[in-house]
Amino acid sequence: MNLILAIDQSTSSTKAILFDSIGQVLDQTLREHRQIYPQPGWVEHDAEEIWANMLTVIRELTARNGHCAAAISGLSLTNQRETIVVFDRATGKPLHNAIVWQCRRGDPTCQQLKADGHDELVRGKTGLKIDTYFSASKLKWLIRNKPEIARKLRSGEALIGTIDAYLIYRLTGGATFATDHTNASRTLLYDVGKLQWDEDLCSLFDVPLKALPEVRECIARFGETNADGALPHPVPICGVLGDSQASLFAQRCYLPGTAKATFGTGTSVLLNIGHSWLPSRSGTLSALAWVCHGQPTYALEGLINYSAATIAWLKDQLGIIRDASETEALARAVEDNGGVYFVPAFAGLSAPYWSTEARAAILGMTAFTKREHIVRAALESIAYQIRDVLDMMRSDAGVRLQTLHADGGPTKNGFLMQFTADLTGMDLMVSDLPESSALGATLAGLLGCGFYRNVDELAALPLQTSTYRPGLDAATVNRLHNGWLGAVKRIL
Numbered sequence: 001m002n003l004i005l006a007i008d009q010s011t012s013s014t015k016a017i018l019f020d021s022i023g024q025v026l027d028q029t030l031r032e033h034r035q036i037y038p039q040p041g042w043v044e045h046d047a048e049e050i051w052a053n054m055l056t057v058i059r060e061l062t063a064r065n066g067h068c069a070a071a072i073s074g075l076s077l078t079n080q081r082e083t084i085v086v087f088d089r090a091t092g093k094p095l096h097n098a099i100v101w102q103c104r105r106g107d108p109t110c111q112q113l114k115a116d117g118h119d120e121l122v123r124g125k126t127g128l129k130i131d132t133y134f135s136a137s138k139l140k141w142l143i144r145n146k147p148e149i150a151r152k153l154r155s156g157e158a159l160i161g162t163i164d165a166y167l168i169y170r171l172t173g174g175a176t177f178a179t180d181h182t183n184a185s186r187t188l189l190y191d192v193g194k195l196q197w198d199e200d201l202c203s204l205f206d207v208p209l210k211a212l213p214e215v216r217e218c219i220a221r222f223g224e225t226n227a228d229g230a231l232p233h234p235v236p237i238c239g240v241l242g243d244s245q246a247s248l249f250a251q252r253c254y255l256p257g258t259a260k261a262t263f264g265t266g267t268s269v270l271l272n273i274g275h276s277w278l279p280s281r282s283g284t285l286s287a288l289a290w291v292c293h294g295q296p297t298y299a300l301e302g303l304i305n306y307s308a309a310t311i312a313w314l315k316d317q318l319g320i321i322r323d324a325s326e327t328e329a330l331a332r333a334v335e336d337n338g339g340v341y342f343v344p345a346f347a348g349l350s351a352p353y354w355s356t357e358a359r360a361a362i363l364g365m366t367a368f369t370k371r372e373h374i375v376r377a378a379l380e381s382i383a384y385q386i387r388d389v390l391d392m393m394r395s396d397a398g399v400r401l402q403t404l405h406a407d408g409g410p411t412k413n414g415f416l417m418q419f420t421a422d423l424t425g426m427d428l429m430v431s432d433l434p435e436s437s438a439l440g441a442t443l444a445g446l447l448g449c450g451f452y453r454n455v456d457e458l459a460a461l462p463l464q465t466s467t468y469r470p471g472l473d474a475a476t477v478n479r480l481h482n483g484w485l486g487a488v489k490r491i492l
Helices: 047-064 107-115 119-126 136-145 147-155 163-171 199-204 243-250 308-318 324-332 371-396 414-424 437-448 455-459 474-491
Strands: 003-009 013-019 025-032 072-079 084-088 158-162 178-180 214-216 221-225 235-242 258-263 267-274 285-292 295-304 341-343 361-363 403-407 428-431 465-468
Touching (some): 003 047, 003 235, 013 047, 025 047, 047 163, 072 163, 072 243, 084 147, 084 163, 136 147, 147 158, 158 163, 163 178, 235 243, 235 437, 243 258, 243 285, 285 437, 295 371, 308 371, 324 414, 371 474, 403 414, 414 428, 414 465, 414 474, 437 455
Parallel strands (some): 072 235, 258 403, 403 428
Antiparallel strands (some): 267 295, 341 361, 428 465
């Protein structure tokens, strides 16, 4: 028996999941980390806390499964993308809190770069827009505002990594300083056509190229680790992917025209477009899906900042629910949204609008509006945003949208899944494993470790899904969607 230990380091928590060699979950454990808000619009994580949590969940999982811990043949890793860490070369310890993908402190930098006419240069090389969602403007802020960090980066005493590179460095005791193509491609510093760090982009954002990690394929070996003694023996680190690409891999979206939506804190919609680089013509992004055996696979991506985070806001800030699990029953308790639309632009609106100035609003309330209407409108907002992204992709892709898969914690909400199928007009195939990013990294690890020869063999492995089919008539769908578009227009 060969097992894979997968680490899923997300925006809110770190999970350790034990998979068998056909991708079935045997056991898992989780530990949340703090969300740090130094000022409005800024978001940070304590990278040292994340490292400690990862070791804790590995120890918990191996202790519970001591009888089979010896069968662990590899460690795979998937992670929140764009979040960036600057850490000490000698110790691996972070020199500043990790700056999270949600953080907007880079907005002034991005606005100035766009005003100076650099948007086409950046888009042409990276497939992305100049936006503080991505890593580079956060790094520029650190370099300009933290002189000691800037000095250490120039001298070579400090290194830059997305969360995967930071954790791999710690896991290998500094022996491996590397990332994979999917994570590198989210920094605004990486040329996705040439598959290399770009000197012009690094210069634009004041980033020393020598401080960036080596870039390897997702199925490559990233050194060995015993996880600081948490594992009974050293194992290879193999199977490294950013979380959204990992879920595309897990859903077996290996052919052009296959797509998935990962419902999480935010939502990422990815559409496989094949092996040819295709810059987007509208608000979608062009992305690297993965690189395997020397061949890149590309995708179009639509990013939605606030999905499950909107539900968290209802609980933590507004206090109208105690737990996210309540939302399905509350949404079904009313016949419709009562004319209420919730536009969750808490950190601006991303695709297809890309407005950093937009702010959240609940529109259409009357004296008869109840909390059930607000909760329903919050859930509906997630589906509306996915519909907007898919509409963009249809015009950009050059391939026919064939299937839509879904994964992530919010997929447990049957109301949300059915409304998404209704709004998109497509069958929605929901993974029975809600958090499939870890599975995607595991499948890449199994491929890299030689347990499977190619993605065709991976595609033949069991994939358990539940299917939601569209049920609303076209007139109702159009009326609801037009109401949403009107609400968005009012806050832009």
